[in-house]
Amino acid sequence: MQVLSIARLVFFIALPTGIVLFPTPSFSQQDVATKQGKEINLKEEISNLSTKRNLLTKELESIKKNKTYENDLPDIEIYIKAIDWLIRTKDFDQKDTFKKANFIADQGIARALKLQNNQKPWLSTFNTPQARAYRSAIDNSLQAYAIIYPKDFGSNKAMKYPLHLVLHGKNEKLNEVNFLYENRGDKPLSVDQNFIQLSIYGRGNNAYRWAGETDLNEAIQNFKEQEKRLGRDTLIDNARFVVRGFSMGGAGTWHLGLHQPDRWCVMGPGAGFTTTHGYAPNLPAKLPDQQEACLSIYDAYLYAENAFNIPVVAYSGELDKQKQAADIMQKHIQSFGLPMEHLIAPGLEHKFPPEWQQKAYAAYAPHIAKGRVPYPEKIKFVTYTLKYAKCDWIEILGLKKHYIRSRVEGSFNGQSYQLQSENITKISISLPADKSRSILSSKSIAMVFDGQKISATPILVDGAMKIILEKDEKNIWSMSAPKPGANKAKVPGLQGPIDDAFTKGFLCVTGSGTPWNELAHKASLQELERFKKDWELFFRAELPVKKDSMVTTNDLESKNIILFGDGGSNSLIAKVLPLAPIQWNKSSIILKNKTFNSAEHMPALIFPSPFSSKNYVVINSGHTFRTEDLKGTNALLFPRWGDYAILKISPAMPMKTELQESGIFDEFWSLTEEPK
DSSP: OOOOOBOOOEEEEEETTEEEEEEOOOBOGGGTBOTTSSBOOHHHHHHHHHHHHHHHHHHHHHHHTOGGGGGGTHHHHHHHHHHHHHHHTTOOOSTTHHHHHHHHHHHHHHHHHHHHTTOOGGGTOOSSOEEEEEEOTTTSOEEEEEEEOOTTTTSSTTOOEEEEEEEOOOOTTOOHHHHHHHTOOOSOOSSOOSSEEEEEOTTSSSTTOTHHHHHHHHHHHHHHHHHHHTTOGGGEEEEEEEEEEETHHHHHHHHHHHHSTTSOSEEEEESOOSOSTTTSTTOOSSOOHHHHHHHHHHOGGGGGGGGGSSOBEEEEETTOTTHHHHHHHHHHHHHTTOOOEEEEETTOOSOOOHHHHHHHHHHHHHHHHHOOOSSOSEEEEEESSTTSOEETTEEEEEESSTTSOEEEEEEEOSSOEEEEEESEEEEEEEOOHHHHHHHTTSSOEEEEETTEEEEEOOEEETTEEEEEEEEOTTSOEEEOOOOTTTOOSOBTTBOOOGGGGGGSOEEEEEOOSOOSOHHHHHHHHHHHHHHHHHHHHHSOSOOOEEEGGGOOHHHHHHSEEEEOSOTTTOHHHHHHGGGSSSEEOSSEEEETTEEEETTTEEEEEEEEOSSOTTOEEEESOSOSSOHHHHHSOGGGOSOSSBTEEEEEEEOSSSOEEEEEEEEOOOTTSSOOSOOO
């Protein structure tokens, strides 16, 4: 074979606004020899793949003319994205890469041709995996998932099927091509299943944290909406959702099951990790204060008491080092007098073979058969953050202080409520649907809350009858009505830290003006470029970026706004600074009573957006964990700065920043203590 050096290739990428030219990376002769043990002519392989990609794009453009198929487009567009990202990331060194890529390209073309004839076999093929996709509200990116229906799905219209959410383990070889190929649907299952299986791509390998967590929520929602359009949504049993996974998927299951214990009828974690200290290598015994505080966001062992609300069936290999995850959880769960079933495979290391999977299914079965009670008589719920604030009929709306143990225990006897709380200042109690219909807002409900007798009148909030109570400075609970925009406290969905801003729709904004200080301006753009590369590689999407002059009112009202620059270069930074928790001008940055020179320092922070009551503003920061953390164990994906940081900038090239201050704003988004 003749080996050719490739200077530059150009092919077409379909975007929502049309088709544009995209230059691929350049390749040297060394890139031709791959780990497959044989030479591959990349120019020829990419040319062949690009030809198929362009054919698929052409067919797709024809389909887009028919608005009837608008909801079906992602299931075809995902094949284009898979090819694009394969070439963009130069991920060519895996075995049979181009064989798999060509297969999925052909499958995408076949889908497009079928859809042109109003056929959608991937929506009606049962007992074999079928790839799906949706457009994420976070960044408008295409994200994949897969569905396996039972072979008898829909044959009995009165039958409802459980849904199993399956989380994959960490796989350094995982990309869109491999995920689509693994779920190509050309082989029926060897064992009958009596449930719907939804397998998550999860934006790759992030342990279902941050945007990876949003991905699974969006995938479930997309699947349910698709089934509703097909008239099959009544076949999904919402009371029998199961979350399970092994290895990184086990870590994700521990996290999702215990943070959202009202969502699942049983959780099935296998291996994984449940704590940062003791699992992530080379960590100091004590991290900086704000980092230690933010470990409580994802460290699952802290949420062990939530097993009161959800059955736990864990699996471990007897010799698996990750058995420590279940051992730690069993110790903590049993300390609350709660049960936890732990299946242990003798003599096995980090494996979950089919025979043990079947034993796990058998252990899940009684809990699945029972399903979730629509309105449980008793709840015990623990959280450390308003990011996780809800359990069945209770939602915590305010904390006395974030990142310390916060707990509510509630019971309902059909007529009245008994509640006890720790570190909670505001709470919402949703009435049962039948009770809501009967009393509306005309009757008071008797309650005892932290020993205080209350006669509470329900009010209509977002279509449901609720009782909202708030505690004053004297620890007295009283009725509270929602006042949009009036409360400047941290609330669910607006509680920080900086990393939380990238879990829902966001837009990065650069400036078009003259910077106050050139050094700080360059440092902010360097941070943006670092974030852009990490987002593309580890969260599998293009970072959404606009100039400040191009930002629309809809952008400001519907998205978290991530601003890079300073009050001179970025007009939106100038607009939000008067409402920021710090002071910043051309000469200085003032953090409470500490002052920093603006020419040599840059602030990074998060606070509520003045443009929208439901969104954040972030200044000069992407994720606060870094590329090396994303490459390492997923336990390292914890916040490094909290809500704010001050960075000292070194003018040496490459430019570096050194953390001077960082911390967490109080419950009212201000600094009540001196920064340390």
